[in-house]
Amino acid sequence: MCGAAKDAGVKGVDLANVEYVLINNLGVVTGKSLGLSQSASLAIGSAFSHFAGIADVLSGNAAAFLMVCSPIKSFIEGCDPRLLPKKLVELNKHGMPERSMWLQAIILFISFGGNAASQFYTILMDMMNVSSSAPYLFLIAAYTFFKAKKDLDLY
Known part of the structure; x- marks a missing residue:
């Protein structure tokens, strides 16, 4: 070890x-x-x-x-x-x-x-991980719909 x-x-x-x-x-x-x-x-x-x-x-x-x-x-x-x-x-x-x-x-x-500090810290870490990754999930989903549109003028 x-x-x-x-x-x-x-x-x-x-x-x-x-x-x-x-x-x-x-x-x-x-x-x-x-x-x-x-x-x-x-x-x-x-x-x-x-x-x-x-x-x-x-x-x-x-x-x-x-x-x-x-x-x-x-x-x-x-x-x-x-x-x-x-x-x-x-x-x-x-x-x-x-x-x-x-x-x-x-x-x-x-x-x-909860009365234990470690439980609270775990909750905070989980909340931070979810809040920092959730926007990317929305962007990924939005991107698939964006790419499916054929009539966009991008210039």
Whole structure:
């Protein structure tokens, strides 16, 4: 069994921290392959995992701001207003669908239902994966209908 598989199988390694375990292992193996001492290799592993943690925090903060308003705002503005209740599509003085965003916040708090952090993290990861892949499914479906049209003037 290689070092990464052995480290990932240790008790306490879960979906939330497996990235840091693997990145730390990458640093240790890099140090060893460069012929560095055990302590220097461990220091490189620690530096790699700290750098990954800082990068995750910064990108997570940016994504949080983006993910809070962008999906619901683009959904509301891109959707035919006749399909949704008028109160949901109504924009406030700042041009934001305020009621829809409050509804989104309520749904977020409901999703806190489980008491385990790992369950919540898994739910968040699943939601992120679905929300990032669903638009491509719509594009794929739309493309097949687009290609089926014969009377389009593209120039």
